[in-house]
Amino acid sequence: MKNIVQGAIANGQKALSEYDSKRVIAMAGVPVSRNALARSRDEAVAFARDFGYPVVLKGCSDILTHKTEMGMVKLKLKNDDEVAAAYDEITGKGITLDGVLVQEWIEGDKREFVVGLTRDPQFGPCVMFGLGGIFTEALKDVSFRVAPLSTLDAEEMIDEIRTKKLLGEFRGSPAVDRDGLVKALVAIGNLGVEYDEIAEIDINPLIIDGSRPVAVDALVILRRETAADEKSA
Template sequence: MNPLKTAIANQQTALSEFQSKRLLSAVGIPVTQETLVQSAKEAVAAAKFIGYPVVLKACSWQLMHKSEQGCIELNLTSARQVQDAYDRICEKITLPLEGILVQEMVAGQRELMVGLSKNSQFGVSVMLGFGGIMAEVIKDTVFRVAPFDRVEALDMIQDLKSNPMLAAFRGQQGADLAAICRTLIAVGQLGLTEDAIAEIDINPLIISPDGSIKAVDALIILQRKDSL
């Protein structure tokens, strides 16, 4: 079933990370390989299938700030570490969970963030910026009103003050600009075609050393019923 329709049917105010990334993947946005599991045994099996290292995350549409609540375990390299991490997460979280997300560990020193918002004055607006721990300090972001084409998406990239970091950088290949453009356009189209979506937040969108990109975390907020 469509994750957006499922969320609406369940009267959720947001999509979980797993639901959000399923929806993004459906419109062609690259996301992490991941599996939603319900037990430590399933987590170990999923980690073996995905390949180490992996990340474990608590998954719930009510859980919007996972890192602040200590429910993310990074760089797990063995079955024992996965099992212990699963148990620790379950002990910390008291709200209902959709499950535990077992996710590939994506390497990359360069991080972007992509967002979408809606308002009565500007309509659907797409944001691109540099993400990661320095995002709030650098504050390097650009905006465009959707819909727009590849030329305008490229303009967004060029308008970033830090855009030289997207070229070949310290032995890493240049970022796949075409994939970034497709992601920006797809986010805008999703906001235009789905009235129920109020906001989209992809952060981080990691650029791997080979230049490919993947959405490592994502959140989709739904419109309040009284605003539809």
């Protein structure tokens, strides 16, 4: 994990690619969707077959933002041909990529949460939890705790959101694995405490698959000043 973060800083990166972001949070203990970085069309198809259809393809690079708006995300691809076509389209936009991320498609049950890390100038790393998906910033149903989090802190921040009912049994879906969620929140807090180089983290959405929370998108932002220091040194 240290290698990924420090390697990126040595490269002068401001953020980790989605692939590396997910690797980092997974190593910390947050469950993420299965994904692999394909560097050729055949490799993409092979990964997709291995995961089983449908799959998602995303252009992967540390400088890519607004992936969806740039047509860099292809959802729910159902067969080899669709994967091959999507690979060509993503790589054909003339943008330098690390590769194309092949990711298992998680249907989920529409319950989407957000987990994040931010740094407060007074209190240091803070963990956020709340309602995820496209309405996150409109509804702002989120709670914060300063890291490191005890499991009690994590439980209390989960119970603090207005939409906490979504965590129980909901429209035929089982209750969310609370322990898993608590562990994820504690883990993200610990990342903030252990890695000064990490400025912020967005995990959105964290989809509920059955009862299990799974991160399907993640972004780790690195400290700019640290990156600059490394460069000049």
